[in-house]
Amino acid sequence: MKKHIVLLPGDGIGTEVMEAAKEVLTTIADEFNHSFSYEVHDIGGVAIDFHGTPLPKQTVEACNNADAVLLGAVGGPKWDQLPSHLRPEKGLLGIRKALDLFANLRPVKSFDHLLHASPLKEELVKGSDLLIVRELTGGLYFGTPSERQQNGQSVVDTLFYTRQEIERIVDKAFQCAQTRRKHLTSVDKANVLESSKLWREIVEEKKQQYPEVTVEHLLVDAAAMKLITNPTQFDVIVTENMFGDILSDEASVLTGSLGMLPSASLREDGVGLYEPVHGSAPDIAGQGKANPIAMILSSAMMLRHSFGLDEEARLIEETVESILNAGFHTADLNMKSGQQIGTVEMTQLIVESI
Amino acid sequence: MKKHIVLLPGDGIGTEVMEAAKEVLTTIADEFNHSFSYEVHDIGGVAIDFHGTPLPKQTVEACNNADAVLLGAVGGPKWDQLPSHLRPEKGLLGIRKALDLFANLRPVKSFDHLLHASPLKEELVKGSDLLIVRELTGGLYFGTPSERQQNGQSVVDTLFYTRQEIERIVDKAFQCAQTRRKHLTSVDKANVLESSKLWREIVEEKKQQYPEVTVEHLLVDAAAMKLITNPTQFDVIVTENMFGDILSDEASVLTGSLGMLPSASLREDGVGLYEPVHGSAPDIAGQGKANPIAMILSSAMMLRHSFGLDEEARLIEETVESILNAGFHTADLNMKSGQQIGTVEMTQLIVESI
Ligand SMILES: CC(C)[C@H](C(=O)O)[C@@H](O)C(=O)O
Ligand SMILES: CC(C)[C@H](C(=O)O)[C@@H](O)C(=O)O
Numbered sequence: 001m002k003k004h005i006v007l008l009p010g011d012g013i014g015t016e017v018m019e020a021a022k023e024v025l026t027t028i029a030d031e032f033n034h035s036f037s038y039e040v041h042d043i044g045g046v047a048i049d050f051h052g053t054p055l056p057k058q059t060v061e062a063c064n065n066a067d068a069v070l071l072g073a074v075g076g077p078k079w080d081q082l083p084s085h086l087r088p089e090k091g092l093l094g095i096r097k098a099l100d101l102f103a104n105l106r107p108v109k110s111f112d113h114l115l116h117a118s119p120l121k122e123e124l125v126k127g128s129d130l131l132i133v134r135e136l137t138g139g140l141y142f143g144t145p146s147e148r149q150q151n152g153q154s155v156v157d158t159l160f161y162t163r164q165e166i167e168r169i170v171d172k173a174f175q176c177a178q179t180r181r182k183h184l185t186s187v188d189k190a191n192v193l194e195s196s197k198l199w200r201e202i203v204e205e206k207k208q209q210y211p212e213v214t215v216e217h218l219l220v221d222a223a224a225m226k227l228i229t230n231p232t233q234f235d236v237i238v239t240e241n242m243f244g245d246i247l248s249d250e251a252s253v254l255t256g257s258l259g260m261l262p263s264a265s266l267r268e269d270g271v272g273l274y275e276p277v278h279g280s281a282p283d284i285a286g287q288g289k290a291n292p293i294a295m296i297l298s299s300a301m302m303l304r305h306s307f308g309l310d311e312e313a314r315l316i317e318e319t320v321e322s323i324l325n326a327g328f329h330t331a332d333l334n335m336k337s338g339q340q341i342g343t344v345e346m347t348q349l350i351v352e353s354i
Numbered sequence: 355m356k357k358h359i360v361l362l363p364g365d366g367i368g369t370e371v372m373e374a375a376k377e378v379l380t381t382i383a384d385e386f387n388h389s390f391s392y393e394v395h396d397i398g399g400v401a402i403d404f405h406g407t408p409l410p411k412q413t414v415e416a417c418n419n420a421d422a423v424l425l426g427a428v429g430g431p432k433w434d435q436l437p438s439h440l441r442p443e444k445g446l447l448g449i450r451k452a453l454d455l456f457a458n459l460r461p462v463k464s465f466d467h468l469l470h471a472s473p474l475k476e477e478l479v480k481g482s483d484l485l486i487v488r489e490l491t492g493g494l495y496f497g498t499p500s501e502r503q504q505n506g507q508s509v510v511d512t513l514f515y516t517r518q519e520i521e522r523i524v525d526k527a528f529q530c531a532q533t534r535r536k537h538l539t540s541v542d543k544a545n546v547l548e549s550s551k552l553w554r555e556i557v558e559e560k561k562q563q564y565p566e567v568t569v570e571h572l573l574v575d576a577a578a579m580k581l582i583t584n585p586t587q588f589d590v591i592v593t594e595n596m597f598g599d600i601l602s603d604e605a606s607v608l609t610g611s612l613g614m615l616p617s618a619s620l621r622e623d624g625v626g627l628y629e630p631v632h633g634s635a636p637d638i639a640g641q642g643k644a645n646p647i648a649m650i651l652s653s654a655m656m657l658r659h660s661f662g663l664d665e666e667a668r669l670i671e672e673t674v675e676s677i678l679n680a681g682f683h684t685a686d687l688n689m690k691s692g693q694q695i696g697t698v699e700m701t702q703l704i705v706e707s708i
């Protein structure tokens with residue numbers, strides 16, 4: 001299989017973990033006789049430095065012509081004081097919208113070896129394996145008006161969705177549930193918001209088409225509680241953009257393995273952008289300490305979701321798990337025993353095991 | 355002191371815990387020579403049954419003429435299928451707006467004796483003592499338009515705030531911080547929302563007036579993480595209505611004592627509505643098992659915030675803590691040892707200790 005991949009290392013540890021993912025992909029290509037070509041572009045702070053904008057036109061164009069995009073991380077204190085249209089995060093929001101990446105997939109899976117690092121009691125979180133499907137290009141993030149009014153005496157943001165935008169994310173979530181434990185939790189605030197009422201109606205309509213999936217509706221406040229008190233009850237969670245932002249970050253700390261979590265942001269035709277959930281970690285950038293696993297697992301998601309290479313994806317995932325089980329870990333995981341190694345060694349171990 | 359209190363028992367265990375709070379208040383009045391008069395009105399499901407609306411006019415009028423309002427809980431499966439304008443929650447939203455209860459105060463405090471019931475590791479949550487100040491009458495909950503558009507092909511909700519609405523809640527939060535550990539965390543999504551940018555500006559302006567309070571800004575997604583990974587870092591958290599709904603429910607489960615948590619919803623002149631954080635618990639209603647402590651602590655908040663009776667409030671709070679320390683508890687607390695008692699016995703113990 002021939003595929004063209006755009007790499008956006010971004011800022012901080014982004015470049016280090018991107019290097020790791022590329023090595024793993026090269027190994028996979030060799031093993032399975034695929035041909036992956038790469039093109040590197042700027043986004044975020046580094047793009048501000050070199051091009052005066054967090055999302056240069058050539059970056060968007062390159063992504064548009066690629067089969068998939070890998071993103072490291074954006075942001076850092078260096079750019080924190082810039083005016084908001086020049087902030088690294090704008091690059092992230094811009095690329096999502098430009099590529100129409102409407103579906104953000106965030107799997108959260110507990111690793112038995114890392115449970116001691118979880119803030120939750122181990123017996124509660126053990127066995128958690130959930131997927132948050134977040135709508136990523138609508139809602140409060142992009143609705144208009146979003147502005148000051150009455151001479152700065154008031155302000156408005158707009159939560160807007162078309163029926164079609166809700167339908168496609170709900171479809172995506174049902175499809176994900178079908179490949180997993182076949183349970184879908186739709187999260188909304190239907191006792192207050194009109195948008196949530198339509199959301200709930202659409203979930204009810206759609207469930208006829210996926211009879212093997214069981215559906216539950218949960219209010220967002222209740223969901224925020226149950227993620228903590230009973231995380232194993234969830235399989236797939238689907239929700240709108242703002243709720244998804246909050247709940248997926250909440251979920252990301254449950255298992256104690258934030259440095260391990262990948263994500264995918266998908267367009268309808270399968271083109272996608274894949275990035276770790278963690279940030280650019282400026283405090284440890286350039287020290288060779290960063291955990292490359294979230295980025296490597298993000299590239300496994302790319303193989304599965306954009307290229308349909310399920311076997312290859314699974315091989316990466318199983319290799320990562322076996323290396324953790326053998327006691328190897330990076331500094332962030334804060335393990336009591338086993339052997340602590342750096343970014344390069346971890347990558348080498350994974351590459352060799354593959 | 356002479357005060358007139360409206361009691362809105364509502365549904366489910368609401369009537370049982372209201373009875374308990376009234377007994378405690380009567381004891382306090384006797385001890386301290388106050389005169390409290392009471393008037394009972396309907397809200398929620400019971401109001402739908404008797405008056406055909408979750409918020410009858412006479413209820414609003416009575417509340418408007420009272421010095422404070424105590425609310426039990428609203429809702430239950432009986433009314434779940436009604437059209438949305440006839441749902442018990444509408445009574446809650448209606449009374450907040452009718453009385454202009456803009457400031458929702460939700461203290462979350464860990465009780466050492468209940469930490470085994472916390473989903474978090476005990477060493478992490480021990481010592482947590484935070485207060486969420488949630489804006490309660492603006493934002494997405496009340497902005498217009500909030501409707502279907504384009505023949506049902508799209509839908510919109512509106513997050514609207516006036517500068518004055520933000521100023522008064524921020525002031526309230528600073529004032530709360532001054533009486534506590536003098537640290538304020540303002541939660542917003544200023545990297546995306548215009549309303550959050552204005553919010554952040556106003557917090558920055560206001561902090562000049564409260565020089566002894568240290569201020570930190572936190573994005574809502576980061577706040578959802580830190581509440582779990584480091585709850586003891588917070589003192590007062592201030593945020594807008596929707597974020598506050600999610601974060602305060604998230605925070606309510608951290609300490610394992612949801613059945614203990616009170617809340618206050620205040621108007622600028624100090625009139626307030628006080629209610630437990632827990633719901634109407636239809637599954638245990640009428641069985642004498644309900645934990646009355648959240649309602650009793652809510653009435654302590656009333657004494658403090660609406661009547662300025664700090665000593666009386668503190669007496670109730672200390673009495674509750676001493677009874678828990680002595681090992682007495684209701685069924686919800688799921689204690690390993692000590693003595694399990696019912697609503698009436700728990701109330702009796704508190705009344706006698708006072
Ligand atoms: C950086 C920010 C705009 C972004 C978001 O809110 O979507 C981030 O929090 C995320 O979840 O990817
Ligand atoms: C019942 C509901 C409308 C309400 C809210 O969202 O405000 C509740 O969740 C609360 O927090 O008091």
